[in-house]
Amino acid sequence: MSFTTPPRPLDVTALIPQLAPLARKATRLHPRPGSPSLHDSSVGGPLLWPADEPWPHCEGPHDSSAASGVTHSPDDIRLLRRIRAAAAEQRLRDPEAPTITPEELETEKELSMGRPWFDGPIPMLPVAQLYTRDVPLPSSPPGADLLQVLWCPFDHSAAHPRTALFWRSSVTVTDFLDAPPEPPVIQEGWYLPEPCLLAPEQITEYPNPTELSKELQDQLGDASRWETAGSGGATNCCVIRQ
């Protein structure tokens, strides 16, 4: 698997010159499993958070009747992930071996019962922190070199998670929070990011075809333009647009 963007098989602006002025710089984050520190850019890693600043909470509303599955604590989810990762590794080492031990099966069974719903304010979860030395963020406020993103691990009426963004000057954070609060329960496991370090890559990208004029959409849809061009691969990755 390629972890960087392969060379483009063609110059799209040579085929469709009207796209050239629409080019923009973006950064693919390329999250990779690791153990990020407070001083790393990360997804799902610890945030460089001032000890004297309140941790953000979401006041909801959180609707238990709309929840589709059982809720787990963050530690439940981490335990489930460890068990499943160990089972997958065991299958790789020995296809004949049992994929899961009785103890692991019992743990999965216990956790499948879920945790009681929680109605109070929910501590938000770290999603990402990006240092501008790693990820250029031209919209950063003067003096800020760090963007922190958190979200609420419960569904809301909007189609996307409820987020909170904070800009900081990292040098001003000399006394940081060691153990931020965690939500007692999470509505869906995917709200808890796996800690990842980043391997940022600068790329050039163009607007989504649906953002283009009808004329440009027609040109892009003209298969004859692409007949000899082949197809370009792209990695699945988080992208920060500038």
Ligand SMILES: [Zn+2]
């Ligand atoms: Zn919420």
